Every structure is written in C-alpha cells, then in structure tokens.
Amino acid sequence: MTPDVVVDIGNTRIKWGWCKSGRVERISSLGADPAEWDREIGDSGSVAWAIVNVNPPKLEQFRRWIEARGDTANVLSDYRQIPIPNTVRQPGSVGLDRLCSSLAARELYGPGPLLVVQAGTAVVINYITKAGEFGGGSILPGFQLMAKSLATGTAALPEVSFDEPLTVYPGQNTTEAIRNGIHLAIAGAVNSARGMYQSVFNTSSLKVVLTGGDAALLADLIQPPLELAPLLTLEGIRLAVESLP
Numbered sequence: 001m002t003p004d005v006v007v008d009i010g011n012t013r014i015k016w017g018w019c020k021s022g023r024v025e026r027i028s029s030l031g032a033d034p035a036e037w038d039r040e041i042g043d044s045g046s047v048a049w050a051i052v053n054v055n056p057p058k059l060e061q062f063r064r065w066i067e068a069r070g071d072t073a074n075v076l077s078d079y080r081q082i083p084i085p086n087t088v089r090q091p092g093s094v095g096l097d098r099l100c101s102s103l104a105a106r107e108l109y110g111p112g113p114l115l116v117v118q119a120g121t122a123v124v125i126n127y128i129t130k131a132g133e134f135g136g137g138s139i140l141p142g143f144q145l146m147a148k149s150l151a152t153g154t155a156a157l158p159e160v161s162f163d164e165p166l167t168v169y170p171g172q173n174t175t176e177a178i179r180n181g182i183h184l185a186i187a188g189a190v191n192s193a194r195g196m197y198q199s200v201f202n203t204s205s206l207k208v209v210l211t212g213g214d215a216a217l218l219a220d221l222i223q224p225p226l227e228l229a230p231l232l233t234l235e236g237i238r239l240a241v242e243s244l245p
C-alpha cells in the first residue's frame, strides 16, 4: 500500500506525516480534538491512511473519524508487519512505534549498531545491533512526565515546563534545579546507555539517532555522532506499509 498520510498515535500527541514522492514530506503534531483534525485535513478528499498506535482509546476515536470521512484506516497491529528482525524474548510486547523508528534509522543511518532515542511522553532508548536487528532497550519517563511526578509526589515542588530553552547549571532556584535535574537525568540515561553498549558490544562511536517531541531539548547534551531525525517514526511507518504484500 502507498499511503497519503502516515499516523503515529502516541500518549500525548498524534503525529501526521504527509507523504509525497516516496517519502514523508511534512509532519503535523496534533492534539486529541477532532476539530483540529478537520482543520488539518481541509479539503483533501479521499486519503489512504496508515496508522501505528500505542494508545488504544485514542485509536478508536481516530478510526471513527477516518471512517466518517469515508476513508479506510490501515492499522499496523503486529510486529511481523514491521520488516526488522526482532531478537527480544517477547517480540509482540514491543511498541510498534519503536520498531518503526528503528526500521527507519537502520534504513537512513544504518546498518548498525545504532542507538535510536525517542524523546516523547516516555523516553525510549532502542538498541539496533551490528546486524541491523532490533535488540531491545530502555524505557523511562519523559521530560513532562518527570516534571509532573515531582509536582504530584511532593508538597513544595511546582510543575515546571520546558518551554524556554534556558537551562542553568547549577540551578539558582527551584524551577531551574528541577529543569536541569530532569535534563541531566534523561541525557545521562542516553549517554550511559551509549557507554554501556559501546563497551559490551565492543563498538566505538555508537551513533545516536534522536527523534520525538522533546528531541531538541536533549540534543545539546549528547555528543556526536548524533542525528536529529524528527520524521523518523513516520518514515518507518511508511517503509513498513509500503513493504506489505
């Protein structure tokens, strides 16, 4: 199937990738309000959709909206639909967004080894082996989720946002201390995962491929080789559906 729009339904945002001439040309990051989807689709007419989802209730709402337009929602639902060998013990438990990001990273920056980092609601660090297989990884709370957990789990700490680029070291007030603490925690996880895999797998200069809504926040604290790839998951969805019989 050749999709017009590929969709990644995450826990916070729904990303649309508009496809043209065999690539994802443009990304739109949307909320959960169908009025926003109506505005985005405009007068596009009939659309071929391909969807990957890690958020079942949002998928059902989105599917109803697509069907009300008279379109068909092609939803990837099984890891075997993503053409990347998967060496973990329970391959069916891996989020398909992770496999799509890994597939696209291997295609664009491979063959491997690679560290594919998705900085979204959750931060995911995926390891792609030397042979180009999905080898597993790590999952931790993302920037906003860490901020929320400090605000809900303590009496005195406010919920910080990451709207401003400024990060001050050492923090001079509570807000700065929380912001830079979260920043260091997430960048530290990526850097230490990189160090660990480099030593375990005896590889040097493991390339990091970074995507997700918070990728730009992380990039400053990750050493080269580093690729910023905002379209990565969407490009992986496109590659996967185009490879289906």
Ligand SMILES: Nc1ncnc2c1ncn2[C@@H]1O[C@H](COP(=O)(O)OP(=O)(O)OP(=O)(O)O)[C@@H](O)[C@H]1O
Pocket: 009, 010, 011, 012, 013, 014, 029, 054, 097, 118, 119, 120, 121, 122, 123, 142, 143, 144, 145, 211, 212, 213, 214
């Ligand atoms: N306009 C926006 N609205 C909400 N969050 C935004 C916006 N722009 C950037 N962000 C940041 O992007 C993050 C979400 O990133 P992304 O869309 O990649 O994740 P997701 O796909 O929803 O999450 P996951 O894949 O982990 O389920 C939020 O945590 C927030 O910090």
Ligand SMILES: CC(C)(CO)[C@@H](O)C(=O)NCCC(=O)O
Pocket: 010, 011, 054, 093, 094, 095, 096, 097, 098, 120, 122, 124, 139
């Ligand atoms: C980790 C997230 C939330 C990242 O979007 C998603 O891929 C997911 O819900 N995965 C399921 C669990 C797993 O991948 O092991």
